Amino acid sequence: MILEAALIGVAAGAVSGMLGVGGGILFVPALVLVLGLSQVDGEATSLLAILPVAAVGTWRQYRYGNVRLGEGLAMGALATVGTVAGVALVNVLPVHLVKIGFAVLLLFTALQMVRRALAADPEPKPEKAGS
Amino acid sequence: MPRVSRNRRLELLAIGTAAGVFSGLFGVGGGTVMVPLLILWLGYDERTATGTSLAAIIVISAVGATAQAFYGNLHVDDGLLVGVPAVGGVLLGTWLQQRVSMRVISGLFALLLTALAADLVATA
Numbered sequence: 001m002i003l004e005a006a007l008i009g010v011a012a013g014a015v016s017g018m019l020g021v022g023g024g025i026l027f028v029p030a031l032v033l034v035l036g037l038s039q040v041d042g043e044a045t046s047l048l049a050i051l052p053v054a055a056v057g058t059w060r061q062y063r064y065g066n067v068r069l070g071e072g073l074a075m076g077a078l079a080t081v082g083t084v085a086g087v088a089l090v091n092v093l094p095v096h097l098v099k100i101g102f103a104v105l106l107l108f109t110a111l112q113m114v115r116r117a118l119a120a121d122p123e124p125k126p127e128k129a130g131s
Numbered sequence: 132m133p134r135v136s137r138n139r140r141l142e143l144l145a146i147g148t149a150a151g152v153f154s155g156l157f158g159v160g161g162g163t164v165m166v167p168l169l170i171l172w173l174g175y176d177e178r179t180a181t182g183t184s185l186a187a188i189i190v191i192s193a194v195g196a197t198a199q200a201f202y203g204n205l206h207v208d209d210g211l212l213v214g215v216p217a218v219g220g221v222l223l224g225t226w227l228q229q230r231v232s233m234r235v236i237s238g239l240f241a242l243l244l245t246a247l248a249a250d251l252v253a254t255a
Binding site: 002005006007008009010011012013014015016017018019020021022023024025027028029030031032033035037040041042043044045046047048049050051052053054055056057058061062064066067068069070071072073074075076077078079080081082083084085086087088089090091095096098099100101102103104105106107108109110111113114116117118 | 135139140143144146147148149150151152153154155156157158159160161162163165175178179181182183184185186187188189190191192193194195196198199200202204205206207209210211212213214215216217218219220221222223224225227228231233234235236237238240241242244245247248249250251252254255
């Protein structure tokens with residue numbers, strides 16, 4: 001179980017680093033489908049797993065000059081009411097609605113990936129500054 | 132919040148609130164919401180939007196995880212077991228990015244997400 005969890009983390013991080021998608025889109029299904037957490041527990045735990053990834057990502061992007069730190073931290077702090085409301089909402093909504101909503105988010109992200117794949121140069125590219 | 136004017140603060144409040152609700156609801160950082168809004172509304176370029184959204188995600192995910200802990204939904208051990216190795220994964224991913232075809236990776240990832248969505252709906 002420990003090995004599984006660590007491997008999931010490395011894989012999710014690698015995809016995140018390559019494609020610039022957030023870790024949450026992978027952490028949630030991994031925590032739910034592989035480690036057997038409930039949907040809401042998986043979402044809660046994903047938020048904790050995102051923290052170190054976002055912190056290191058911010059530090060690296062800051063060195064590339066891609067982070068407006070004051071505005072980013074302000075935006076995060078100003079998001080607090082919304083974040084707490086979102087957490088309260090997911091704790092009262094029927095779980096099947098949450099799952100269907102998350103499935104829609106997965107499909108939306110898949111669509112973005114397909115569009116990017118079609119637009120992408122088939123050859124390897126130099127490093128982009130995405131997260 | 133120094134260095135941020137009042138008007139700007141209202142704009143950041145609107146974007147942050149939308150991202151926060153989205154983050155709390157789905158357990159993701161909220162970059163999906165913030166990045167396009169920062170680009171379209173505040174005129175950020177894509178890299179700066181992505182980088183700046185990461186800084187916001189640090190705060191949003193910390194607040195969201197804490198709120199979820201009050202509901203008793205947070206599995207701290209699992210979160211750390213997945214999240215800490217993920218940092219190494221990100222470094223591996225950025226290294227791989229220069230060496231593999233993005234077209235193939237993006238396509239495979241889209242397939243994986245679609246399969247996960249189907250799995251999720253099947254158990255909904």
